[in-house]
Amino acid sequence: MLPEWVVETLRKRGIELSMIGDIVYKLQKPYNADLKMEDCMESVKIVLGKREVQYVLCTGIALDELAEKKLLPQPLQSIMDCDESLYGVDETLALGITNVYGMIGLTSFGYLDKVKPGIIGELNNRKNGIHVFLDDLVAGLAAAASARIAHNDPKAKVYGE
């Protein structure tokens, strides 16, 4: 279900699945006292196993890598080099990941994108390499994995149950 190239592609960019699991855990723990780190890791793996998520991931990471190699046409190369605050294509792309588990994923994504906890903040401050897309992709993955947990929580308040 989760092809090896997905894990490898993230690893080459400095992302271990446990870093994403950590963010999911911190995000969902306040709502769910029984939540375990292994539930979060499983949720991250299921999200990464989805084909549309893999498509978004390899596209965004390709853009970061090509920017590092100075292979992008202008003005895109300059935009990526200076990490323009209004670029927005990175957030748009990440929607293709967060959408997978509905609107809850979208709001968590916005939160993570702003607060930048854990590895997301480190990526943002990293001096080496270009990570315009990677931080948004990681935020999108963590948001989707969190939304999946929220949807499956048997203690969620539901009418008539």
Added chain:
Amino acid sequence: MLPEWVVETLRKRGIELSMIGDIVYKLQKPYNADLKMEDCMESVKIVLGKREVQYVLCTGIALDELAEKKLLPQPLQSIMDCDESLYGVDETLALGITNVYGMIGLTSFGYLDKVKPGIIGELNNRKNGIHVFLDDLVAGLAAAASARIAHNDPKAKVYGE
């Protein structure tokens, strides 16, 4: 541009435009040292002057009011009474507001929806009345007004300028 009924509809639900302006100010000030409260108020008014924003606003507030009057059909009435955490239609509706200024608005909305600063948090804790939609609408308005300021910031890093 900003019809009186829009201001009145918000006021009847306990929202003054300055409460939204406050959220915008706190959100944008860190990025823009010259920002003034009056810039934020102007941005809120321009967002509220847009027809599609007014449409979303009056629809969401109507649902809150009808829920208070117990006029909604089942199971919607029960869902609104217990403010189900997975409902999500309130967030979906608010997208119709945040979209107006692009993806930046979307991420700010997610942040505000999670952190619930100022009046958004008060609405969430208010014991009287039903405010399932109102807190998301206010977050959406503040996010859109913030995005508008960010887009117009003359000091935003832009390639080739």
Added chain:
Amino acid sequence: MLPEWVVETLRKRGIELSMIGDIVYKLQKPYNADLKMEDCMESVKIVLGKREVQYVLCTGIALDELAEKKLLPQPLQSIMDCDESLYGVDETLALGITNVYGMIGLTSFGYLDKVKPGIIGELNNRKNGIHVFLDDLVAGLAAAASARIAHNDPKAKVYGE
């Protein structure tokens, strides 16, 4: 999985599941010669079995019904009475349905919303009652059910398979 109230709520508004199944069949048949009507019906039922879809459905239909009973506050009542072309909240709401199966659902929704095949067009021309939301909800359901079929098509071209 598919609660009785969902089927009943649609039926009261003149929608049988088979009408949605018909639209799905016509939409997907050109891409999939083996597709059977029963596959389409199953897909419609699975989409309708999702909680977030049910939430959107009962909210949109409640707004149509309340408009018929003249119970909406102004200016929303007038907007619904004249079916304003720029209202847009009906399309926004339907996104909460189409999003469930990703971007493919979104483009099919746009197509159905414009071409209005089958019951969608009939709803649009119906002289009795108010169906501002219902036609978009049905388009959203058909789009999501179609996207689900497309995602599960074993003959879809996929790299490395």
Added chain:
Amino acid sequence: MLPEWVVETLRKRGIELSMIGDIVYKLQKPYNADLKMEDCMESVKIVLGKREVQYVLCTGIALDELAEKKLLPQPLQSIMDCDESLYGVDETLALGITNVYGMIGLTSFGYLDKVKPGIIGELNNRKNGIHVFLDDLVAGLAAAASARIAHNDPKAKVYGE
């Protein structure tokens, strides 16, 4: 407002602004008998003058060009080579364009993406080069330009006017 590189980038990929204007004209003429081709061309130019639209455009076209040069990492290169039907990142990216004028743009985009009128269909059938993103970008531009015209139509039915 509309930088020369935007027009040139499209031209190098075989797209003249008039081809986009043609699609807008055919899409909006049925709703607006007074519409002139020059109104459509003006709307296309205003959409192309927006910074967030330019960002999306140059990113999508860069991916097409890099795919032609076989410079993309795997599996993205193979996905683009065979134009996988479930890829979806092209549609996601185009949302960054259609969103600029709200939900109306979104439904028109879905329609154009399915029906593929004019140059959109030609791109889809072109034997030379890779145009995975370009057809969706053109559909997004035409949809946004159409939505802009619809929003500004003085004859649009609006309550209380």
